[in-house]
Amino acid sequence: MNQTFLRYGIIFLLLCILSIILITAAAGSTGAALPPAGLEIFVFTGGFLLVLLPQRKIQKKNTTFLRRLTDDLAQRDTRIAELTAKLEESDAANVNASLRFPGTGELESRLNRVEAMVRAVVPGEALTGFSFDDLLKSNEFISENTKKGFDISDNLSGSAKAAFEISEKVQNGIQTITGALSDTLQFSEVIYKQSGQISDVIEILNDISAKINLLSINASIVSARAGQHGKTFEVVAREIRRLADQTNSSLSSIEEEIRGIQRVIGELVEKIRSAAAETSDEKAALISVVGTLRGITLGVEVFRAVSKLAKEKASLQYELIQSTKDYLSGLRRRTDTLESFHADMEREIGEMHDTLALMGNPRAGTTEEKNGNTNPA
């Protein structure tokens, strides 16, 4: 349409220019006055009509087209209105059906899962890969063994005390034996000396006795031969008798010494006998001490076995506690992350409720309205 309009317009302008040129040329060659205004009107009107007629046809054509277009637009508008109405209904339904409930439900479901996860990471509840019962059981085992260790050590203490008492008794017995042996040695030396003195005395006495006998015999013989003159020998005879008396006295001393020796020997025998008895008793005690010490050694070995087991369990418990510590550190980090996520989810759900309220869903409201914090009016 625009090309046709342009073409007629150009023709119209060319005709106008041609008319002006012709009129000007005619007026110049003839020297006459300009043509009357009717001619110009004719030319311009003819040119105008010449241009306008095709334009009118185009205008009609355009008008038809516009009318069709208008009708079509009207139909489309009606249809759009109908679709808009349907769309509004559909939107509301969709909001209710697909946005409001499933969306919030999903978020609430996620929120519940998050809350469950947060609760699950609280120590002592539903911990995976670790059991506090194992820790407690191990701890209890160690406590029991520690108590056994104390009981055994008490028993060993009693045995050690008994061993000490026995060894003390042995020590006293050994001292007694040593004293007795010392006394025995002294008495033995005394006996040895006394026995030597007795031998000397006996030898002397034997000589004296022999001399006395010889003198008494000689004196008697001489005294008898001499008669009156032999009376002087009577003096000798008396001396002999005096020596005899001394001899008797010495013999009495000897007898006394012998009795003393016999007494000492008796005491010595008694002490030796006592020492022998003491030694015999302490020998049994010594054997008992050895056995007691042997038993203590075995008891200590039992204690050692228990201690070793307790030590192994304690080491295991340490590793368990260490693992628990690491695990709880990890849980703490996870808890922090989940709590942050939990807060985000709560905020997100609140925002969803607010969005639904703004969309005009009568079944939705802002978070504050739902919580009853604001007046709906």
Place this chain on the structure above:
Amino acid sequence: MNRLNIENIHEDRMVVEVLDDNSNITVKFKGDIDMEDPGLVLDPFFTTLHAKLLEHKVKEVNTDFKELNFLNSSGIKAVAKWIMKLTELTEAERYSIRIQYNRDITWQVTSLPTLNFLVPGVVKVE
């Protein structure tokens, strides 16, 4: 042969017999346990004994040390290890151990009662 089907031990001067009179199981130790490492013999013996006692659900076993003249440290350690196996069992699974000793042998008087403390109430030293 006893009902546990465990063979007796005759090693050096050590004798360990498992006696069964149909009512009681008795493990009798005799001689001298003075070898360098009696655990090599006693540990497998006690392991088998423990398993068999549990298998046959025996509730009490006697151990007689009255004729044992000498026991070294490794020997009593093996005995202690056997007794401590009871701690790994539940009360229902446990069997009791009666230990008989000779009061005229001083080391037995001093040492064997300590075994009573390993599993109180289950080990009885007489």
